[in-house]
Amino acid sequence: MSLSKAERIKKTRVPAVSPELARRLPPGQALTERFPILHEGEVPQYDMKDWRLKVFGAVDEEKVLSYDEILAMPQTTITVDIHCVTRWSRFDNSFTGVKFGDFLKQIGVAPKSEYVMLHADQDYTANLKLSDLDRQDVLLAHSFEGKPLTDKHGYPLRLVVPHLYFWKSVKWITGIEFIDENKPGFWEQNGFHMNGDPFAEERFSGEDLPIPEDEWERKDFD
Ligand SMILES: Nc1nc2c(c(=O)[nH]1)N[C@H]1C(S)=C(S)[C@@H](COP(=O)(O)O)O[C@H]1N2
Numbered sequence: 001m002s003l004s005k006a007e008r009i010k011k012t013r014v015p016a017v018s019p020e021l022a023r024r025l026p027p028g029q030a031l032t033e034r035f036p037i038l039h040e041g042e043v044p045q046y047d048m049k050d051w052r053l054k055v056f057g058a059v060d061e062e063k064v065l066s067y068d069e070i071l072a073m074p075q076t077t078i079t080v081d082i083h084c085v086t087r088w089s090r091f092d093n094s095f096t097g098v099k100f101g102d103f104l105k106q107i108g109v110a111p112k113s114e115y116v117m118l119h120a121d122q123d124y125t126a127n128l129k130l131s132d133l134d135r136q137d138v139l140l141a142h143s144f145e146g147k148p149l150t151d152k153h154g155y156p157l158r159l160v161v162p163h164l165y166f167w168k169s170v171k172w173i174t175g176i177e178f179i180d181e182n183k184p185g186f187w188e189q190n191g192f193h194m195n196g197d198p199f200a201e202e203r204f205s206g207e208d209l210p211i212p213e214d215e216w217e218r219k220d221f222d
């Protein structure tokens with residue numbers, strides 16, 4: 001009998017860390033210097049002539065953005081720690097892109113709801129509170145360490161929400177949907193927490209559903 005993903009993550013042993021490191025490393029996490037690659041499905045390929053980002057749902061007017069329009073918006077670089085629910089954390093990652101709040105201003109959208117469903121290839125979704133997106137450290141990122149994102153890490157555009165577990169940082173983002181009531185995205189439907197704060201260890205919702213194997217040690221790295 002194989003354990004569900006949630007059960008296996010609960011049972012993983014992690015080394016003890018110094019109090020100083022613990023302020024930066026959330027409970028139950030292990031540091032890595034490599035950059036693991038984790039996702040469902042194949043790495044998508046794009047013809048950027050056809051690529052669009054849609055903003056829809058509880059807004060006055062839906063918007064459809066091209067890549068060039070997003071690259072022409074005010075740009076921000078952040079250096080942040082990231083934390084994956086499968087227990088790896090990586091410090092000091094620099095991402096460049098458009099702050100979520102700046103993006104909304106640029107497109108003239110005033111959301112009429114408090115929750116957002118992010119849509120991405122391949123049929124991936126993640127739910128977030130608007131208040132978790134409208135922060136100084138949340139980006140629609142196109143570059144990592146000064147270079148365009150690699151295909152595997154989310155080219156052309158990924159969300160970066162460093163204060164929540166990294167499953168909320170959707171790669172290959174295609175849509176931003178404002179929703180009136182919070183509802184679970186892909187992993188949230190599969191036993192993961194609706195919010196996902198790593199310092200509060202909000203890993204699971206209590207639902208324990210069988211979901212695919214995915215230990216990060218056995219995954220690709222960049
Ligand atoms: N579209 C999409 N985005 C995704 C995922 C996915 O399966 N599909 N996986 C998430 C998870 S669980 C993690 S840990 C991070 C991994 O990002 P990385 O591969 O750049 O490390 O992407 C997140 N974004």
Ligand SMILES: [Mo]
Pocket residue numbers: 038084085086166167
């Ligand atoms: Mo993850």
